[in-house]
Amino acid sequence: MAIAVPVKEDTRPARRSALRRHPTVVIGLVILIAVGLMAIAAPWLATLDPTALSPAKRLRPPSAEFWFGTDMMGRDVWSRTVYGARVSVITGLSVAALATTVGMVLGLLAGFDRTIDAILMRIMDGLMAIPAILLAIALMALTRASLSNVIIAIVVAEVPRVVRLARGVVLTLRDATFVEAATASGTGFFGLLFRHILPNAVAPLVVQSTYIAASAMITEAILSFIGAGVPSSTPSWGNIMAEGRTVFQIAPQLVLFPGLCLSATVLAVNMLGDGLRDMLDPRLARRVK
Amino acid sequence: MLGYVLRRLVATIPVVIVVAVVVFSLTRLSPGDPAAVIAGENATTEQIAQIRNRLGLDQPLLVQFGRWSWNIIHGDLGVSIFTNTPVASLIVQRIGPTLSLAVVTVIFALLLGIPAGVLAAVFARRLPDRMVMLVAVAGFSIPIFVLAYLLILGFAISWPLLPVQGYAPLAQGFLPWLSKLILPSLALALVYAALIARTTRAALLDVLAEDYIRTAKAKGLLPREVVWLHALKAASVPIVTVVGIGIALLVGGAVVIETVFAIPGLGRLTVDAIARRDFPVIQGVILLFSGVYVLINLVIDLSYTWLDPRVRFA
Numbered sequence: 001m002a003i004a005v006p007v008k009e010d011t012r013p014a015r016r017s018a019l020r021r022h023p024t025v026v027i028g029l030v031i032l033i034a035v036g037l038m039a040i041a042a043p044w045l046a047t048l049d050p051t052a053l054s055p056a057k058r059l060r061p062p063s064a065e066f067w068f069g070t071d072m073m074g075r076d077v078w079s080r081t082v083y084g085a086r087v088s089v090i091t092g093l094s095v096a097a098l099a100t101t102v103g104m105v106l107g108l109l110a111g112f113d114r115t116i117d118a119i120l121m122r123i124m125d126g127l128m129a130i131p132a133i134l135l136a137i138a139l140m141a142l143t144r145a146s147l148s149n150v151i152i153a154i155v156v157a158e159v160p161r162v163v164r165l166a167r168g169v170v171l172t173l174r175d176a177t178f179v180e181a182a183t184a185s186g187t188g189f190f191g192l193l194f195r196h197i198l199p200n201a202v203a204p205l206v207v208q209s210t211y212i213a214a215s216a217m218i219t220e221a222i223l224s225f226i227g228a229g230v231p232s233s234t235p236s237w238g239n240i241m242a243e244g245r246t247v248f249q250i251a252p253q254l255v256l257f258p259g260l261c262l263s264a265t266v267l268a269v270n271m272l273g274d275g276l277r278d279m280l281d282p283r284l285a286r287r288v289k
Numbered sequence: 290m291l292g293y294v295l296r297r298l299v300a301t302i303p304v305v306i307v308v309a310v311v312v313f314s315l316t317r318l319s320p321g322d323p324a325a326v327i328a329g330e331n332a333t334t335e336q337i338a339q340i341r342n343r344l345g346l347d348q349p350l351l352v353q354f355g356r357w358s359w360n361i362i363h364g365d366l367g368v369s370i371f372t373n374t375p376v377a378s379l380i381v382q383r384i385g386p387t388l389s390l391a392v393v394t395v396i397f398a399l400l401l402g403i404p405a406g407v408l409a410a411v412f413a414r415r416l417p418d419r420m421v422m423l424v425a426v427a428g429f430s431i432p433i434f435v436l437a438y439l440l441i442l443g444f445a446i447s448w449p450l451l452p453v454q455g456y457a458p459l460a461q462g463f464l465p466w467l468s469k470l471i472l473p474s475l476a477l478a479l480v481y482a483a484l485i486a487r488t489t490r491a492a493l494l495d496v497l498a499e500d501y502i503r504t505a506k507a508k509g510l511l512p513r514e515v516v517w518l519h520a521l522k523a524a525s526v527p528i529v530t531v532v533g534i535g536i537a538l539l540v541g542g543a544v545v546i547e548t549v550f551a552i553p554g555l556g557r558l559t560v561d562a563i564a565r566r567d568f569p570v571i572q573g574v575i576l577l578f579s580g581v582y583v584l585i586n587l588v589i590d591l592s593y594t595w596l597d598p599r600v601r602f603a
Contacts, residue, residue, distance in 0.1 A: 126307020129586075130579045133541030134559070138315050138571055141563045142326060218432045222545050225434055226560045241434065245549070249453065252442055259435035267430035274426065 025275030031268035035261075039085040046079035050235050059251050068257045071243055080235040081258050087147060087224075087236035088217045088265060094151045095216035096209040099158040104205055106159070107166020108193070111174065121167065124160040132157035136219055140228040147230050150223055154216045165208050169201045203280040210273030214266045221262055237262045290594050297590050301583060308579045309361070313354050315575075316344070316568050327370060327568050340370065344569075361576065367569035371562075376573035379558060386456045387543055387554035390477070393470045394539060395532075397478035398485055403528070405482065406489025407516060413494060421486055428483030433542045437476035437549045444472060454551040473550040477542045481535045488531040492524035499523075525596050533589040540578045 038045060047067070054074030062069045068077035110117040127135070132154075139153035173179055179196050187195070223229030224238025225245075232239050237258040244254025316327070324341035325332065332340075340346075344367075345353050360367070366376035409421040431439075445453040451472050457465040496502065497520055505515045547556035555574055562570035593600045 122303040123307050125304045126311060129304050129308050129583050130311060130575060131537040131540040131582065133544060134575050134578060135311075137544070137559065137563060138312075138575055141566060141568070141571055142315060214430070221432055222434070222541075225545065226548055226563070228560075228563050241438075248438060248441070249446060252438070252446070255435075255438045256442070259432070259438060263431045263435050266432065267427065270426055270430050 022275050022279055024271040025279060028268040028270075028272030028275060031264060032272065035085055035265050035268070036089060038082055039089040042082045042086060045082045046076075048076040048079045050075060050079040050083045051233065052076075059247065061251070062253055069251065069253050071240070071254055072247060077240065077254060077257060080240050081237070081261055083235045084237040084240055084258055085261065085265075087220065087230055087234065087238075088262065090147065091151055091154070091220040092213035092217045092265075092269065095154045095158060096213035098151070098155045099162055099212050099216075100205055100209040102155065103159045103162020104166045104201070107163045107168075108170055108197070108201075110163065110167040111170025111197075112189075117167070120163070124163050127157075127160045128164075132215075133219060133222060136223060137226070137228050140223055145229065145231045147234065150220055150229050151216075153223075154219050157219070158212050158216065162205070162208060162212070165204060166201060169204055170197060173197050173200055207273055207277045207280065210269055210276060214269040214273065217262065217266055217269070290600075293594060293600060294591060297587065301587055304583055305580075308576070308583070309358060310354075312572050312576050312579070313357055315572060317346075317350065317353070327566055329566060343368075366573035366576065369562075369567050369570050371565045371567045371570075376569050379570060380555065380573060380577060383553060383555045383558045385458060385554075386552045387547070387556060389456075389459065389466065389470055390473055390543060390546065390552060390554060391539055393467070393474040394477045394481065397474050398481035398535070399532070401478060402482035402485025403489050403521075406486040406528075407493060407521070409486065409490040410493035410497060411512075411516060413490075418490070421490070425483040425486050428479045431479070433476050433480060434545045434549050436479060437473065437546060440472045440476055441549075454549070456550075456552045456554075469550075473546045473552060476549075477539065477546050480542070481538055484531055484535050484538070485528065488527050489524065492527040493520055496520045496524045522596075526593055529589055529592060529596065533586045536582050536585050540582065 052075060054070070057066075057070050057074040058072055060066050060070040060074075066076050066078065068081055071077055071080070106120060110120045135157045136150075136153040139156060140149060143149040143153075173196070179192065182192055182196050220229055220236065221238035221241070224236045225242045227242065229238055230236045232243070240258040241255045244251065248255050322337070322341075324337045324344065324346055327344075328337045328340050345356060348356070364377055366380070368375055369379060372379070405421045405424070409418040412418045441453055444450050452469050455469055457469050459466045493516070497516075502515060502520060505519050506512075510519075543554065544556035544559055546552070547554045548560050551557075555577070559571060559574045561567075562574070
């Protein structure tokens with residue numbers, strides 16, 4: 001005899017189950033929101049003017065007055081680090097958005113037209129043969145040091161990877177049965193593109209865009225660190241570290257605090273990317289990266 | 290097999306042409322007069338004209354490209370604007386430290402990455418796997434120059450085991466050479482090892498699920514023989530591929546690591562050239578690094594004929 005057993009209602013808060021199901025996404029998002037808030041609220045979080053010089057107070061160790069100490073010119077490193085978050089966040093978001101958009105358009109074109117494909121992919125192969133950092137360095141050496149030029153240089157270096165991924169996705173989808181069925185039922189090119197191809201290409205591209213954001217943040221920091229990035233008047237994690245380089249043995253905090261902030265942010269973006277990949281499509285684990 | 294080798298060789302030609310066009314265009318596509326950009330803000334009109342004439346910028350673009358490519362093919366990479374020395378000689382002077390750094394880094398990356406990937410695959414979804422994957426994510430996330438400073442702080446300042454920076458040529462002895470390369474190579478190898486470990490794990494997991502692995506186990510082979518002799522050989526194609534892709538990481542990383550550790554190699558030459566806007570040097574180094582990348586990946590693609598019989602008999 002079957003006995004009806006009342007189903008115990010799940011009373012756990014929804015956020016706990018989200019954390020359990022996708023811990024990397026939640027942890028990554030929490031860290032990124034904190035960094036985003038730090039960037040937005042920089043004027044209120046900074047204890048001093050990040051550009052104010054005070055040679056009498058140079059190279060002070062961390063204290064209640066100067067949380068992260070002061071640099072060679074007596075500037076407050078905590079305030080500079082807080083403002084530095086702005087450069088990283090803006091670079092990561094802008095490069096991810098621009099590179100993904102440009103790469104997706106080019107990848108779609110290549111996926112649909114054999115002639116464009118043949119030409120475009122040879123160009124992309126050539127661009128990919130030039131190490132991304134070197135290409136960005138060369139482009140920066142040509143232009144004036146500014147955040148917008150840094151973003152453009154990194155976008156140029158990142159686009160080929162997105163094109164290759166988008167093209168691959170389109171080629172797979174173009175031969176899928178549901179696309180053949182849509183074509184057979186008379187769906188036009190744009191209907192095929194917007195109703196069938198694009199919605200299915202979004203997941204891998206979103207995942208790829210998170211990896212691009214992480215890579216862009218590192219590239220920006222490297223460019224600023226070697227003196228080819230944002231101008232030194234704008235605090236960025238890379239140029240704060242560059243300024244602390246010569247005094248690292250006596251004041252390691254100048255390099256370590258901004259370095260750890262950068263590492264935590266990039267780690268959070270990578271965790272978010274890995275989590276999204278597993279969440280959206282476990283098979284992507286092999287296709288991207 | 291010959292068909293595959295020929296196809297692969299022919300496929301390299303357009304890549305080389307695109308690299309050449311991009312590198313050539315770097316100075317020509319800059320906004321404004323490239324000669325003025327190279328000369329810098331305080332240059333006189335005569336100096337700008339002199340640079341324009343020396344670089345042949347007064348010629349039609351196609352003629353410039355033709356002459357430039359012809360010179361490159363003959364090993365003439367131009368002359369440094371700052372030191373007035375041929376770029377090829379500057380590269381020859383600086384290649385030793387970078388080559389040493391690259392070789393030691395690749396050895397470290399393979400020694401760390403492959404065993405870590407094997408460990409993760411053998412203990413899939415258990416503690417060793419999770420630990421390896423955690424370190425791999427950290428390896429991707431900690432920028433190499435931050436890691437470099439952490440290593441210096443740990444192993445050269447707090448615990449003075451190794452030199453803080455500098456470089457000693459191999460001619461001064463093996464130990465001084467190696468001791469100065471350990472920290473920079475480790476910093477550079479971690480991200481590379483993370484990439485290799487992830488790929489080794491994924492490739493090995495696929496292979497370990499195959500029937501012939503079960504047969505090998507049924508024959509009574511020891512687990513380590515199954516993994517190291519049978520499975521790893523079959524999983525080697527993606528691993529070798531990623532070793533080639535990682536060369537690009539290594540090249541980009543060398544620029545930063547040589548700055549942090551004051552190593553007088555090609556990376557340091559590039560950084561100095563940027564500060565001086567010495568374009569012939571920047572172009573020469575990019576061409577060299579891209580050429581090495583294309584060549585290594587060509588060799589790796591050709592190695593598939595040895596690693597994978599399906600390629601050999603296709």
